[in-house]
Amino acid sequence: MNKKINDILSYFDKLVPYAKCELNYFDDFSLLIAIILSAQTTDKKVNLVTKQLFLNHEDVYKLNNISLEDLIKIIHPLGLANNKAKNIKKLCKILIDDYDGQVPKDFNKLTSLPGVGIKTANVFLSEYYHIPAIAVDTHVKRIATRLNLASESDTPLKVEQKLEKLIDKQFWIKTHHQMIFFGRYHCHAINPKCSDCQIKKYCNYYK
Numbered sequence: 001m002n003k004k005i006n007d008i009l010s011y012f013d014k015l016v017p018y019a020k021c022e023l024n025y026f027d028d029f030s031l032l033i034a035i036i037l038s039a040q041t042t043d044k045k046v047n048l049v050t051k052q053l054f055l056n057h058e059d060v061y062k063l064n065n066i067s068l069e070d071l072i073k074i075i076h077p078l079g080l081a082n083n084k085a086k087n088i089k090k091l092c093k094i095l096i097d098d099y100d101g102q103v104p105k106d107f108n109k110l111t112s113l114p115g116v117g118i119k120t121a122n123v124f125l126s127e128y129y130h131i132p133a134i135a136v137d138t139h140v141k142r143i144a145t146r147l148n149l150a151s152e153s154d155t156p157l158k159v160e161q162k163l164e165k166l167i168d169k170q171f172w173i174k175t176h177h178q179m180i181f182f183g184r185y186h187c188h189a190i191n192p193k194c195s196d197c198q199i200k201k202y203c204n205y206y207k
């Protein structure tokens with residue numbers, strides 16, 4: 001890795017050493033559902049909703065039995081409730097019909113499921129199976145762009161490819177979490193904490 005990447009990763013190690021997934025889950029299915037629900041909302045809100053949701057619908061068979069209307073009602077605080085609920089209902093049926101109720105471990109099979117895109121599959125595989133990946137969400141994209149590791153016009157897939165080329169594979173999972181924590185708690189979209197930032201010399205936004 002080059003000096004710039006080394007400096008950035010060392011700073012993350014100092015600033016956000018314990019960065020990790022903040023979604024609560026108890027198995028692969030509950031993790032996948034939590035990740036799907038986390039689109040365009042916060043992990044804290046998802047945790048409140050899944051606590052209620054999984055109280056009586058903790059596995060694929062029980063969640064498959066909930067009515068669409070009841071599911072929408074429960075997940076409504078997270079936004080995009082209609083779409084998320086429809087996808088979850090379809091997903092449960094496919095898992096039961098085609099996968100014997102199990103969540104597949106395979107990237108291509110995962111991304112063929114309703115509501116599961118590249119980011120969701122990467123987060124799932126890296127979190128549950130520790131398969132190296134850098135899932136690109138809004139924080140990762142913003143940090144990568146600001147630090148000139150990717151371009152504003154890059155798709156999330158392109159950002160992922162650029163980061164995975166720049167960073168040693170052994171650090172992908174840790175760096176993914178650290179970029180999210182850095183974006184969530186320091187380098188905010190609005191009013192980032194630039195005065196304290198020790199990597200500002202690499203930052204487009206600061207300049």
Ligand code: SF4
Binds near residue numbers: 187193195200205
């Ligand atoms: S200088 Fe500011 S905008 Fe740039 S990386 Fe640091 S906190 Fe983020």
